[in-house]
Amino acid sequence: MAGGEKNGLTHLRADGRAEMVDVGAKQETERTAIAAGTVVMAPETLQAILSGDARKGDVIAVARLAGIMAAKKTHDLIPLCHPLALTKVAVEIVPDEALPGLRVEALARVTGKTGVEMEALTACSVACLTIYDMAKALDKAMVITDVRLVEKTGGKSGIWRAGDADHGAAAR
Template sequence: MNQLSHLNHAGEANMVDVTDKAVTLRQARAEAYLSLNEHTLTLITEGKHPKGDVFAVARIAGIQAAKKTWDLIPLCHPLMLSKVEVVLTPLTDPSRIHIETLCRLSGQTGVEMEALTAASVAALTLYDMCKAVQKDMVIESIRLVEKQGGKSGDYQGKRYD
């Protein structure tokens, strides 16, 4: 079994030293879903939600979260992201919102956590913006969809839709 890279020689949690790693292009996509009722989804898509443009706020929150991942997840490195994208797609039957994020950089460590954090915070922001209208929404299926680059190579998750 490979030694865990986030543990030092004494078995203590430790930030990985990436100094000697090559700078390469790295990219990750993540997704999440927010299940909500048809009425709430209609308020959002028709621009009639009492809190305004719910999608705009969630999109900005996701982008901001990706940039702050190192501040939220203790052993993540601060990264110079070159691209963060948050796409929010309303779906019907069942009524839900698909959140897909993309993070990209040229660097020494991956961006999976940034993509996952962006998807999570965008979902939480959608929930926060809509909780006055509906409290029984469900955030689900937060996952890494794919990653490219780095020592461990590319990863493509299974499609579940």
């Protein structure tokens, strides 16, 4: 047992050294995670994106693809993440004129011994960053906000939903 498990931090040994968690003895289960975030922008920026007037091209299509690619590279980006054979990654991006902006939702799925929360969060984050990058010539004041885990299923802990968390909105 890693020394860090006593204090709940599974990636730290008792002496403070970081280590990758050994998941070898864990059960393989289907695991899914959903992450969400938003990119808030000027109404004119949203309209330019939706009408295809962004100079760099189809913002939504490129951001969706960037998110999918990012999920597949999570272990290269986040120290101590296990490389996973993802069975599904989906990124949905929908306009919300009330923000105004774009809402991003990323789903990652695997049958394996460790969860896919980081893959879903990475997909969502990179999709949001790509939206910013592709539209920054129109609106440098865009704000990426509320990137968070919405739901995870599978593994020993079962189902978790953001609304079930005690600290949810208070932490933001």
